[in-house]
Amino acid sequence: MTPGVLGHLLLGLLSRSEQTGYELTRAFDTTLKNVWGASHSQIYPELAKLEGRGLIRKTTAGPRGSQRYAVTAEGLGELERWLAGTQPIESPRLEWMARVFFLGLLPHDRALAYLRAQGAFHRAKLAVYEGYAAGVPPAGARSWDRIALEAGMRFERAMIEWAAWAVDLLGEEPPS
Amino acid sequence: MTPGVLGHLLLGLLSRSEQTGYELTRAFDTTLKNVWGASHSQIYPELAKLEGRGLIRKTTAGPRGSQRYAVTAEGLGELERWLAGTQPIESPRLEWMARVFFLGLLPHDRALAYLRAQGAFHRAKLAVYEGYAAGVPPAGARSWDRIALEAGMRFERAMIEWAAWAVDLLGEEPPS
């Protein structure tokens, strides 16, 4: 069987540089967390599977029993096949957005509080992204990290404005 | 154990009206699909669990062995508890966005094609949402479906603009 999304993302990270499971885990807990999170208990077994299929291989062993992996030629091929698939497959898990459908069940002020909390959450995320953007090579084209980051920033801004719009809309009415 | 997201969303749908598993399945394959999809093979067992916990109950039996469910008082309580949780928990699964990080591995024209496909995808979704919006009671406040829909529309517009921005950025450069 061909790897799933997690496997392909691991191949992608390893295509940039050799890394240990620990380093990969950190990537899934920071940068990639915003699009596809994963924990070490999923990553280590997945690395073993990828190695078993010859898509990655062990390279140097480090200090504390650490083990570095590199992507193989077959792994790179598999990764490119995956990237080339342009059919946009989406099954988002947007819990906070799903709740909005049913917020009418809450008293007016608690529903408003929910929207305000969402706004604050997205403002905080935007601030983090802007911090990243300041550190990344300035918008220089062909910088795909920067392009992905831009998507994140535009998403957060859209959600901040949406929350403000919704609070406005509800705030204008007298509470029930 | 308390229900998960799926269980709560089922409670939410049933809080609006009694429904059969089939009708609920359709909701998760249309409206809710954009935020939290689910298939019938997950929904029927979950309904059984919710009933076992006394959060929903069977009401009238219909024509083809169909079975209608209604939310109980306890179910409504559980739902409100869930809705009131304002901590924004997010673990999005944005596969198409995750791929962007590694698009540099593809030849220039295929990477561009990927971005154009994304743009087209989001334009199509926006068109669908605008169709919904035309059918929904006009922006009348306290209409939470409309507020959720607005989030979707703003999201799609942001992604359309992002894709155009990225295509521009890359198009300006000579292909490698």
Place this chain on the structure above:
DNA sequence: AGATGCATGTAAATAGTTACATGATTCA
């Protein structure tokens, strides 16, 4: 020496997908 961070694993449970399986009703 104790805390923190590096580093890797397994076990158990829940969640989610895909495939298999069945039968009733309605409409052309």
Place this chain on the structure above:
DNA sequence: TGAATCATGTAACTATTTACATGCATCT
């Protein structure tokens, strides 16, 4: 009567989360 749609379920597999478990290295 054949196709489409309504309607529900189970089985097998894959993915994900949470908890348990261990040990080394560095820094104070």
